[in-house]
Structures are given as C-alpha cells and as structure tokens.
Amino acid sequence: MSTAATVTQVETVVVGAGFAGLGTAIRLLRSGRTDFVVLERGDGVGGTWRDNHYPGVGCDVPSHLYSYSFRPRAEWSAVFAPGEEIREYLTEAVEDEGLAPYLRLGTEVLSMRWVADAQRWSVETTTGAYSCRTVVVCAGRLSEPRVPAAPGLESFDGPVFHSARWDHSVETAGKRVGIVGSGASAVQILPQVARDADSVVLFQRSAPYVVPRENRQYTPAERRGLSRVPGAVERLRSRMFWDMEQGLAARRAVPGFVDSLRATALGHLAQQVPDESLRAVLTPDYEIGCKRVLLSDDYYPAVASSTVTVVPAALREVHGSTVVAEDGSEHELDVLVLATGFESTRPPWAERVVGRDGGTLAGHWDAGMSAYASTSVHGFPNLFVINGPQASLGHNSAVFMIETQIEHVLGALEHVRSSGVLEVSRTAEEEYSTWLDEAGEGTVWRTGGCTSWYRDDRNGRLTLLWPDFAFTFRERFGTFDPAGYAGAGSVLG
Incomplete structure (x- = not known):
C-alpha cells in the first residue's frame, strides 16, 4: 500500500483509455478542467481496438457514425473501417487534443475505495496511489476475455489463445485450426484463416444470423467532398444514425420490420450456401435480433468451402491435440482459437470497487448489474460508469450512447464541485431498473428464444441493453438533472 506522502491528489480519476475514457478526457480538457488523470492498464490507448488485432478485425457500425461527433473525420477509408484505422483515429485524438500528459499507461487499478471521512475515493494502482x-x-464491456471451462484446455498440445489476445507469432497457414465460437469475432476471423489453413473446424454452439456487409472504399472524390463541403460529414452522420434507429422496430418484433430483416438474413444464407444440409446447420433456431445480427459477405462462402468443417456443438474437453465437442465428435488440431466473447455481465473490475458501506460493486451487482441513468449506483457516491449496465444498443452506435453519458457525467461533476457528494438513491436505481424491465418486454431480446450476452443468466434481465431508441436515451439523460438523483419519476415521466 502507498503511504500518504506518495498519494497523488486529483479532482477526477478516469479509468480506461478506450472510446469512453478518451472521450471523457477530451471533453474535460475542452471545458477547461485539467485536474484529472486517465489510468490505463495497457501499454497504449484504444481499449477494444488495441486489444483486438486479429485477422479481419473491423467494425459493424459505419465509420462516420462510429466516431466522436466532436471529432468528425472526413478521411475514413471505407464505409466500415478496419480495426487498425479505428485505433489510429483514437491515437490521433490523443495527439491532437494534448492528452498525453494526463495518461498513465501501464497502470492497472488494484482497488477503488470510498473514504467517508474525507469524502474522496482512494485509488490504488500498480504504479502509485491517487486520492x-x-x-x-470507462473499463468497457469487452475488456475481459471469457475462456470456456473445458477440461484439458490448458494442456492443449499446440498454441491456444483468445481472439482478443491474438498471437501473431503463431503460423496458421498449412495448419489444422480450430475456432471455438460463432459470434462477431469468429465471423471475421474464419474467412481470413480459411484462406491458407490446411483445415478449419468451427465449433458452433448456436448459428448466427448474418446479413450482407456491403462494405466499400470511399473514393478520393467522396473524401474530398466530405472534407471541403461545410456540414457534409454531419449530414452523412445524421442520415446513418436515423437509418440505424429504424432497426429498433425489428428488435421490437414489429411485423413487417422483423420479417424483412429475417428474410434478408435467410436469403443471404440461401444465396451463399447451396448445400441444403450445411444450410440447415447454419440456420438459427431463434428469432432474428435476439442475438447480435452479424455483417459479412465472406463468412458463408468460407464456411461452405472444402477447407471448413462446421461442428454444431460447443467445446467439451481437450486431450493433447484431440479436441472433443459436446456432440462427441473428436478433431485433431494444431492451433486452437477461442472466439468465445467476454465477461460482459460480471465485470471483474467491479470486485475492486468498495463503496460507502464497505461492500463491493460486484456484491451490489450479485443479482445483476444496475445503475440509475445507466451511469450511477446507489452506495457508491461520486462514481460514474460509462458504457456499463443498460447502456448497450442492439441496433445503433455505441459511441452515441457513450457521448450521451459523457455529457451527463460532465453535468454531474459540476454538481459535485458545488455540493461535494452526489449519490443516487436506492429507490431511483430500483425504479429505473423496473422501468427498463418493462420497456424490454415484448422485444426479441426477451422473447426470441435465445440466450445472449445482452442478458444476465442469473436473472434473465437485459442488464446490458438500453431497450429503446438511442435518441430517447439522449433526450432523458443527455443533460444532467440533480432531481433525478432524488427519484426517478421526474426524469422518466
């Protein structure tokens, strides 16, 4: 533990240097606040886009919408940017905004503890302490890889690694490669690996819905126009945003909308996979939108190639180089890639946060995550969580939600400056959670017949999703209202 003499005093500690953390830092600095630090355990910025550098990594939200509205970029290379370009965008933001002096890279947070007498947070890290x-x-939902509990996995005879910890020293060309999982990462990885691997075995626990990606490069003329014409980027962003907002109708199972989306996905499958037996294996047994709808033009052709074998079962166990699936089939492999997602509903960092009554945030969330305005938690004064519980979207850009939360937090920080302590009431948090549960009723996330990372398996609640339009979240919480911290009624109406 650090001694009092080595404790650094600051007004605000921001944890994480991904989209949310850097966005918060930029807005703090632009508003004239300089008494803050950004703590990042990694050796660079970018969060998800620093950690995920697997072959084919990219975003499934259009580039112009998956970027800060206060830092528009006219020179995006394509409609859907590759991962490295997104990371470069964030790195440029650090340089352009002068954030480097506020960053503490290679600094892992060990504990965050509320000190009631001082009415301050004590933050212990691997490189020192802060008050x-x-x-x-801003630790995000996709920062802690989930590894399957398969007996023998740790003793696999070849290289084994998670997709978010890709080992580029491992050669997959000419090898027998296993990919565990069939979500967003696997759909991007498989076509790349299948190009030159000897064989690929895909362990598919459940088939995803896949719709055409239809990505393309922006022409030089388009980029020039976006750079030179006043308001061009903003108009493009707006059009993309409202186009994506319409996707909520399908998630609410509105007839016509959900039917159209389902027809698009199944038509894409039928067009790209002529083999009926394989097509049956790749056909989901739940309603579209219940899980994340994926975008790809090359996944199905790769799966249908002679190189790939689809095993419609999860991983069961490993014996040396033999990988056994839940259906009993055995497969000899040289390399094993775990595209198995993240600890999204049980964030490990919550175990390190100790609140007013001495309990951890993980304990508070033992029955599922919750936070008033998707941002503040009862019992944890002056602590705000961005991109955490009930702040995800299943149909639009996460960056829009992050920016909304940042605006809410900036207002809250001003309130704290004058009042000293800000804590949401238990009633407000509980009423907000009840309202969210009611808002999620009838959506495909609750009634679509699937389990997904959107829902907590402890209670079935949508502890990650905001089950409404993105614009309504901004209308309700984009401006901080201290009255909302006394009761939810004045905000939710």
Whole structure:
C-alpha cells in the first residue's frame, strides 16, 4: 500500500483509455478542467481496438457514425473501417487534443475505495496511489476475455489463445485450426484463416444470423467532398444514425420490420450456401435480433468451402491435440482459437470497487448489474460508469450512447464541485431498473428464444441493453438533472 506522502491528489480519476475514457478526457480538457488523470492498464490507448488485432478485425457500425461527433473525420477509408484505422483515429485524438500528459499507461487499478471521512475515493494502482473526489469508470464491456471451462484446455498440445489476445507469432497457414465460437469475432476471423489453413473446424454452439456487409472504399472524390463541403460529414452522420434507429422496430418484433430483416438474413444464407444440409446447420433456431445480427459477405462462402468443417456443438474437453465437442465428435488440431466473447455481465473490475458501506460493486451487482441513468449506483457516491449496465444498443452506435453519458457525467461533476457528494438513491436505481424491465418486454431480446450476452443468466434481465431508441436515451439523460438523483419519476415521466 502507498503511504500518504506518495498519494497523488486529483479532482477526477478516469479509468480506461478506450472510446469512453478518451472521450471523457477530451471533453474535460475542452471545458477547461485539467485536474484529472486517465489510468490505463495497457501499454497504449484504444481499449477494444488495441486489444483486438486479429485477422479481419473491423467494425459493424459505419465509420462516420462510429466516431466522436466532436471529432468528425472526413478521411475514413471505407464505409466500415478496419480495426487498425479505428485505433489510429483514437491515437490521433490523443495527439491532437494534448492528452498525453494526463495518461498513465501501464497502470492497472488494484482497488477503488470510498473514504467517508474525507469524502474522496482512494485509488490504488500498480504504479502509485491517487486520492480524488470523483471516479469515472470507462473499463468497457469487452475488456475481459471469457475462456470456456473445458477440461484439458490448458494442456492443449499446440498454441491456444483468445481472439482478443491474438498471437501473431503463431503460423496458421498449412495448419489444422480450430475456432471455438460463432459470434462477431469468429465471423471475421474464419474467412481470413480459411484462406491458407490446411483445415478449419468451427465449433458452433448456436448459428448466427448474418446479413450482407456491403462494405466499400470511399473514393478520393467522396473524401474530398466530405472534407471541403461545410456540414457534409454531419449530414452523412445524421442520415446513418436515423437509418440505424429504424432497426429498433425489428428488435421490437414489429411485423413487417422483423420479417424483412429475417428474410434478408435467410436469403443471404440461401444465396451463399447451396448445400441444403450445411444450410440447415447454419440456420438459427431463434428469432432474428435476439442475438447480435452479424455483417459479412465472406463468412458463408468460407464456411461452405472444402477447407471448413462446421461442428454444431460447443467445446467439451481437450486431450493433447484431440479436441472433443459436446456432440462427441473428436478433431485433431494444431492451433486452437477461442472466439468465445467476454465477461460482459460480471465485470471483474467491479470486485475492486468498495463503496460507502464497505461492500463491493460486484456484491451490489450479485443479482445483476444496475445503475440509475445507466451511469450511477446507489452506495457508491461520486462514481460514474460509462458504457456499463443498460447502456448497450442492439441496433445503433455505441459511441452515441457513450457521448450521451459523457455529457451527463460532465453535468454531474459540476454538481459535485458545488455540493461535494452526489449519490443516487436506492429507490431511483430500483425504479429505473423496473422501468427498463418493462420497456424490454415484448422485444426479441426477451422473447426470441435465445440466450445472449445482452442478458444476465442469473436473472434473465437485459442488464446490458438500453431497450429503446438511442435518441430517447439522449433526450432523458443527455443533460444532467440533480432531481433525478432524488427519484426517478421526474426524469422518466
């Protein structure tokens, strides 16, 4: 533990240097606040886009919408940017905005503890200690890889690694490669690996819905126009945003909308996979939108190639180089890739946060995550969580939600400056959670017949999703209202 003499005093500690953390830092700095630090355990910025550098990594939200509205970029190379370009965008933001002096890279947070007498947070890290009035946690939902509990996995005879920890020293060309999982990462990885691998075995626990990606490069003329014409980028962003907002109708199972989306996905499958038996294996047994709808033009052709074998079962166990699936089939492999997602509903960092009554945030969330305005938690004064519980979207850009939360938090920080302590009431948090549960009724996330990372398996609640339009979240919480911290009624109406 650090001694009092080595404790750095700051107004605000921001945890994480991904989209949320850097966005918060930029807005703090632009508003004239300089008494803050950004703590990042990695050796660079970018969060998800730093950690995920597997072959084919890219975004499934259009580039112009998956970027800060206060840092528009006219020079995106394509409609859907590759992962490295997104990371470069964030790195450029650090340089252009002068954030480097506020970053503490290679600094892992060990504990965050509320000190009631001082009315401040004590933050212990691997590189020193901090005392601050407010903490903004921007650790994200996709930062802790989930590894399947398959007996023998740790003793696999060849290289084994998670997709978010890709080992580029491992050669997959000419090898027998296993890919565990069939979500967003697997759909991007498989076509790349299948190009030159000897064989690929895909362990598919459940088939995803896949719709055409239809990506393309922006022409030089388009990029020039976006750069030179006043308001061009903003108009493009707006059009993309409202186009994506319409996707909520399908998630609410509105007839016509959900039917159209389902027909698009199944038509894409039928067009690209002529073999009926394989097509049956690749056909989901739940309603579209219940899980994340994936975008790809090359996944199905790769799966249908002679190189790939689809095993419609999860991983069961490993014996040396023999990988056994839940259906009993055995497969000899040289390399094993775990595209198995993240600990999204049980964030490990919550175990390191100790609140007013001495309990951890993980304990508070033992029955499922919750937070008033998707941002503040009862019992944890002056602590704000961005991109955490009930802040995800199943149909639009996460960056829009992050920016909305940042605006809410900036207002809250101003309130803290004058009042000292800000804590949401238990009633407000519980009423907000009840409202969210009611808002999620009838959606495909609750009634579509699937399990997904959107829902907590402990209670079945949509503890990650905001089950409404993105614009309504901004209308309700984009401006901080201190009255909302006394009761939810004045905000939710």
